[in-house]
Amino acid sequence: MSNAIESRLAELGLTLPDAPAPAANYVPYVISGKQIFISGQISMKDGAFWTGKVGADLTTEEGAEAAKSCAMALLAQARAACSGDLSKLGRLVKLVGFVNSTPEFTEQPKVINGASDLMVEVLGEAGRHARSAVSAGALPFNVAVEIEAIFELA
Template identity: 75%
Template sequence: MKNTVETRLAELGITLPDAPAPAANYVPYVRSGDLLFVSGQVSMKDGGFVTGRLGAELSVEQGAAAARLCALSLLAQVRAACEGDLSRLKRVVKLTGFVNSTPDFTDQPKVINGASDTLVEILGEAGRHSRSAVSAGALPFNVAVEIEGIFEVF
């Protein structure tokens, strides 16, 4: 992708956050060949966590908005890994989304759609990916969503 990613972000009025620092003893991403493995990004807004459980405190729409924030953090990590050059992003390969939800909540895929839709909106066909969307009984800091990703870069 040429510099179309930055252009598309500007067209959509989206400013990526700074790549969040790891919260423990791990690195935010690892590159192996052309694959970039990005550690789980949690739902954050305005420097704070987006918290709560789906099926209790949060609606599907609120969860999808939290997942969108995770997608933007994932892209911020990709940008950092590519030394600020998002034109080096070839495609999104896979997302794994974890949704902090009650035992009877079954709309995890609708929540993670917030991230998937965002990546396709920004990257077009290169944003289409394989995916898993699973329930979690709890997530760190009581965040609503955590998403990890695999990206192809050059």
């Protein structure tokens, strides 16, 4: 499956970033049994934090692009957890997405679709997952989006 995932990324013109280092006292992922629990990955753009409140500073579409950047970081962490071999991934089980948004903003699911859509594009049916998409009054470093994931190993 690794070749399939890497090939699909290349077809989409995407290159996974290096797995980001933790920003505080935690580990980027934990493997328990056949599951990989990946810590929240924050939105990045051009090597810097992608910041702002969706509904004020960013549109829903920009928020979805920020969520896509989180998905790329999640895949990078999954690759690191699999010792660089994405063929060890079985499927994506769940995403939990947090959107830094204004109190009246209600399109959090559309924002997190940026990550969900990418996972299905890259992983195919193995990328279909359970999900939560919630509003947050603030996120670390004022990032627009943070997403955590649970993957299952093959």
